Amino acid sequence: MRPDFPLPDTEWEPTREYWAAAARGELAVPRCRACGAYAWYPAQSCPACGHSSFTWTTMSGRGQLFAWTVVRHAFLPQFSAEVPYVPALVALDEDPAVRIVTRIVDCDPTHLSVDLPVRVVFRPLSFPGIDREVIAPYFTPEQG
């Protein structure tokens, strides 16, 4: 395992643009150049048409809460200081079949409900003992 696990390897080619976009404060996913379908997770070929070239496309960052849980026990020691936390799947407005794995922040988890409108916020992701941080797309409930 990499010494900076569980930080993402931002240089790993299939998701490099995802993390590069996040560092700029953008949420980007690959879109098929032939048919326009979003391909998520990133794939060698388009699940809709089989074409194999994509453009990383900046999304609105808005979506709906598809599912979530509240983690109260740290299954990895690196998350001991984080519990309780709320990992979640967010279905993006542009295509709800694109589900982003993220965390819901700045919200009392008892106020969450399926299909709640949420929007992306960018925060540094860091873990104890690792002197590197990565800007990551989190989500928070839309205000009002």
Next chain:
Amino acid sequence: MPHPAPDWGHATTYEDVSGEIAVVGVGESDHTRASGRTSGQIAAQAVERALDDAGLLPSDIDGIMYAPFAGDQLDEDAFHRHFGTSQEMWVSKRGGGMVWAATAAHEAALAIREGRARHVLNTFAVAWATRRSEMVGGPGESHAQELFKQSLEVPFGWFPQPVYFATIAQRHMHEFGTTQEQLGAVAVACRRHANLTPSAVMHGRPLTLEAYLASPTIVDPFRKEDCCLISDGGGAYIMSASDRARDLRQPLVEVAGVGLGNSDTGVHWAEQRAFTSTPQVFAAPGAFSMAGVAPADVDVLTLYDPFTIHAIMQIEDMGFCAKGEGGPFVEGKALDHDGGGLPYNTHGGLLSHAYVLGIAHVVEVVRQLRGQAAAQVPDAAVGVYGGYTGPQASTVVLRRA
């Protein structure tokens, strides 16, 4: 069919092997917390017991199936070293537990039909209680190694399996009104069966629904008792042609039907279009059709059950009830071996018996159909094991001949 044909997956086409082979011997290792043993040693103990059960000699085994992942397994070389044998072996690495604890029966049937082997052994063992501290995320290690998960899931703490399936359970509760009490009913039924099964890791540890509900959640909505054990253990079963099996020691238990279902929407749980379904939707109909049975004919059901929600989802997806009605279906004593409903994981399953990834489930079904189980279902004639890995699920129907 109980479900409209969904378009998110497909069944693997299987040749009809109904009745061609039988399970002639079953065995389990001791099921323990951390034992200091290797998985190969554990598997060998299970195989010794399966040979004794069948009345076969090590030299009779000329086919071996195992899973090449999950630490060292009893492959053909390890078998020969352990038993001092040297016969030629037909070998398949598509054996073991999980989905393969069911589909091994199909591959073995074809090998036996084609004359490649006469007595085929399928084994699986884990020493994950012993190895837990050296594994990243325990049994989550293989998921931690997967690079998309490392990049897109683990950094957010969506890891390991309890977190995936708690999220799925929360969504199932939203879609269908499934309740914590219904999840608890699964855990309580499994624990009751484990308390009737002396070899179960949780034997002597009763659980009531009240105690379940009073315990804290660890990853909502799951409590500790919604999650499988981590234990050391293994299992084995031996398959032979049915006409040969009639001359062996045990009552005849035939392989009546096998099915394999596949999701076409990726290998990651977050990507599954049918987020609250399993590929049992595609596996079970083929197995039931090959066996010529309907869900209502099933006397005892065992399911690969890392979490309580797996029972509810697979019971729905296999057609024991309509989709979304799995929660009400499992309430009360419906899953108990003597509850008058659908006897389920009558040894305690992964939740309360042992974490051997499904191979002991097949052993339990065979014992039920022979009338040798600890929590015996009266006059059980048709038994089913359902296996699951995520993007695949499998069903094997066994029948007392």
